[in-house]
Amino acid sequence: EFTKLSSNMDSRQFWKLINKLKLGSPRRDICIPLCELGKHFMNLFNPFSSAILNPWVEPWIEVLALDEPFRIDELQEVLKNAKEGxxxxxxxxxxxxxxxxxxxxxxxxxxxxxxxxxxGKVPISFSKSLIHPLKKNRNADGIGNIRGISFLNAMAKLLTGLVLKRIVTYVEGNNLLNDGQAGFRRGFSTADNVFILKGIAELRMSKKGGKMYSFFIDYSSAFDRIDRAALYRKMY
Incomplete structure (x- = not known):
């Protein structure tokens, strides 16, 4: 394995090999009662919603490209892109x-x-999933170090795949996203954002007395705690 380090390889292969060679520390199992795990995930997946404080009526908007019935070719494409295993x-x-x-x-x-x-009525079974708890850090204990992996029914995921494809096709086709939005977009990379930030910093610092201030926010359980009502309002 060590001889591979001297060969030409890209950064992904390099770090994959490094992680493979790491000895690491022995894994420690933790014991958390099921009732505590259930309460933890209930609180995590059901955050406080702004809709309680700001009632809002969704506007009636009709867009044929989004509202027409799904076609068989759309379903077949979603199935084609679905990962096996x-x-x-x-x-x-x-x-x-x-x-x-x-x-x-x-x-x-x-x-x-x-x-x-x-x-507009989704079967209750589509909203149910099997949640498998995993440790974020192998050496840390406590329920705060637990994240859940949800296993949804494939039938439910195919429906969300159809909806997602519709939205992405419409949004990208009508240039509704700013070029600065690079995450989760085909043909874009967050490396572009880093490159832009680096360019701005170099430009500012090239001037006499130049300064630049930036800050980064790391939200805890960001995806789990999304205010869904606020997200829907923003999408409209």
Whole structure:
């Protein structure tokens, strides 16, 4: 393995090899009662919502490109991009079942999705998942060091995939995002943001007495604590 370090390799391969060679410290298991884990995830996934303080009525907006029924080619593309070998949700049905299903079955599935899309009523089973607790830091104890991995039903994830594809196609096609938004976008990289910040810093510091102040925010459990009501309002 050590001979590989002297060979030409990119940074990703280099650090993968370094992590493989690390001896590390022995893993310590922690014992947390199920009731405490349940309470922890309940509080984490159900944050306080601004909708309680600021009631708001969603405006009625119709956009054909977003509101028309899903097509079979859209479902087939989502299935094509779905990764295999993923753990299934509570129903125990993996992606592979849908990826290998006949066209007649997919057509019936599409009718179900369009019925959900038109009514706006999502089955309760779509909102349920198996949560597997994992330690963030192998040497730290306490419930604050636990993060959860959720295993959703593949049928629910296919529906969200259809909705996501619609939104991304519309947003990117109409140039609704600022170029500074690089995260989770095809053809963009957060390295672009770092490059821009570095350029601004060099420009400011090249001047006599030049100064530049910047600060970074690291939110705890940022994705879990998103105010969904505020997010929906911003999207409108």
């Amino acid at each position: 993923k753990a299934p949700g509570m129903d125990g049905i993996p992606y592979e079942f849908y990826k290998n299903a006949p066209l007649e079955f997919l057509s019936s599935l599409l009718e179900t999705y369009n019925g959900i899309f038109e009514s």
